[in-house]
Amino acid sequence: DQQVKQNSPSLSVQEGRISILNCDYTNSMFDYFLWYKKYPAEGPTFLISISSIKDKNEDGRFTVFLNKSAKHLSLHIVPSQPGDSAVYFCAASAYNQGGKLIFGQGTELSVKP
Amino acid sequence: DVKVTQSSRYLVKRTGEKVFLECVQDMDHENMFWYRQDPGLGLRLIYFSYDVKMKEKGDIPEGYSVSREKKERFSLILESASTNQTSMYLCASSQLLGGTKNIQYFGAGTRLSVL
Numbered sequence: 571d572q573q574v575k576q577n578s579p580s581l582s583v584q585e586g587r588i589s590i591l592n593c594d595y596t597n598s599m600f601d602y603f604l605w606y607k608k609y610p611a612e613g614p615t616f617l618i619s620i621s622s623i624k625d626k627n628e629d630g631r632f633t634v635f636l637n638k639s640a641k642h643l644s645l646h647i648v649p650s651q652p653g654d655s656a657v658y659f660c661a662a663s664a665y666n667q668g669g670k671l672i673f674g675q676g677t678e679l680s681v682k683p
Numbered sequence: 684d685v686k687v688t689q690s691s692r693y694l695v696k697r698t699g700e701k702v703f704l705e706c707v708q709d710m711d712h713e714n715m716f717w718y719r720q721d722p723g724l725g726l727r728l729i730y731f732s733y734d735v736k737m738k739e740k741g742d743i744p745e746g747y748s749v750s751r752e753k754k755e756r757f758s759l760i761l762e763s764a765s766t767n768q769t770s771m772y773l774c775a776s777s778q779l780l781g782g783t784k785n786i787q788y789f790g791a792g793t794r795l796s797v798l
Contacts, residue, residue: 576725579723602785604785604786606789611692611791611792611794612791612792613687613773613775613789613790613791613792614726614773614789615789616786616787616788619785619786659725659726661726663785668714668733669714669716669731669733669777669778669779669785669787670716670728670731670741671728671785671787673718673725673726673727674725675723675724675725676725
């Protein structure tokens, strides 16, 4: 049972345009959501997070939106840059699961010059 | 900066060998995790630990064991390596419980090939 799903395995965007990566979840107990970025042959690095009490969090070019009623979150990257090309994972945690994170399958973003 | 160090970047082992993957973190984090990453499957949790000598099974513990004798070190053990354990293995650590403390910090990963 996949509690966190990223239904798009890949996304291609032109440099300077907006990249939108999507993530759906099923567990209503999730109260904290994170996005990680992963380059090949490296470990994932934390990008941005959002608590379930918010619907938006912004950090520079990165914004995460949370729609709790739809159990959906998205990561917006504006403007996209070639260095943003990587695999992006969304992850979720529930307050009663300790520090465990449940990860989605990942979306590979390619930003073309 | 948080640093999580995995002892090997690449390993090649034979079927049936006992394999040790080592992970060390330098931020005094209570939680440590082992994942494997496979294409199309994301990161799947193998084992985690909340404290020294404590361990909990994750989603795919079969064929693996772990050891945490010191707070900073978490070892993953493949008792008898099999070809289906060929994968990228990732270690992570985090502070204890709740809010921003759920952020996990990852090592660079170990690419294990079992022949």
